[in-house]
Amino acid sequence: MKRIIGLLATCMLALSIAPSAFADTDRSFSDESIYDLLVDRFNNGIESNDFDADAKNPAIFNGGDFAGISNRLQHLIDMHFTMISVGPVFKTASYDGNEVLDYDEIEPHFGTAEEFTALIEEMHANDLKIMADFPLVGEVSNPAVQQELLESAVQFVSDYELDGLRLTLLDQADTGFLNDMIEAVKEANAGLYVITNEQSDASFDSMPAEERSAAIQESFVQVDPDTSSLNQFSNEDTGKLLQFDDLTGPRFTYKMVELRQFPPTRWKVATVAQFMLPGVPLVPYATEIAVNGKEAPESHPFFNFKTDMELHDWIGDLNTLRNDSETLRTGDFKLLHNEDGFVVFERSSDEETWIIALNNTSEVQKFELDPAVFGDKKKFRGVLGQDLIKMTKDNKYPLVLERELAEIYIVEEDKGFNTPYLIASILVVILFGLFLYMVIRKGKQSRTEEAVGEKK
16 A cells, blocks of 8 residues: 555656656766765675674674665665765775775675675666775875776776766875876776766866755754855856765764754754755765764664655655656756745756755745746646645735755646646545545455354
């Protein structure tokens, strides 16, 4: 029953934005959304590579492997990310892969080279891109070491059909060397994205928008905050990595629990901001179960798939909206209102206009959308909570939003009935009626069989 309702809701969401569907052609890094996991902490698929592993000890290998990711691939597909980052996969002394021992070998705890290749192929078959980390270890300032690293990186992206490479641990690497490596791996693997998780002057395709990410965290970690830091967002942030939950520091849930806030509400409003503001969303694994933790390894628990998955579906809906609308990914950004936790902004293009409202306050908030800007005979249709704004008799568009909620509105011509939505609504009623009929019929059949059995 729960899965049927979820599928119907997804159908309604897809139909509700059907007019703005964007053909998947000539996409750039700005069009991506990334799920960032650690192989060892995601899922254990086979036991044969679990030597010296203990899922109860967070400081050592827990047993996650490539087969485990494959077994839970549907979990990732259902969230509609475009790219999965699997972290470092080289032979390593640490579960997170950062203590590389040999760039020429795949970590045995994770699986074999053949299993890694199979995982990549399976992801591509399901329209998922895959990215891996390349930590720069050793005396990186040494020219000989630099040459070895460059050759290893080129060999890695030549052996495996990766879509992205993230260079990490850049402390000792100078800009010239990084640019040489970026150029070399791109030449070896055409179309490869090369990004980093640190600030750098090198020619990466993307790097973190640290101040913007901090602004989201500060603005949504508690109710009635100072949201003035969100004023810094602009169209220039479109291709930068945007994340407010982090694998290298305290998780977002930890910070809100410290402030005695209610995680589910905080998470929902914050993720709407992350996916709708300019930037490329990067979401660490276990965000969908609001995982807690102050620092590694506590903040890197083995994923518990038996935990409530409310955020899993929510993130899937946000990704659906973003994937189907070029405007939500790369359209013009305009901040319409930002005061004491109530934020309203616009994403627009020649094709469509969206209004995103975030009420992170303890009271109902109201904002007047200007008819002089949007025109007469418009309607603002909410696609998350199904809210609807139409022009009032006094020629106003009143946006009213309940406390601690977010809504995303598509601006449309007010022509009466919304045919796609009407069709979707009728379809939901018909399918739900059919489901109830089958349940009742099965129940009657079971009772009849029981009666026959008793007579015998």
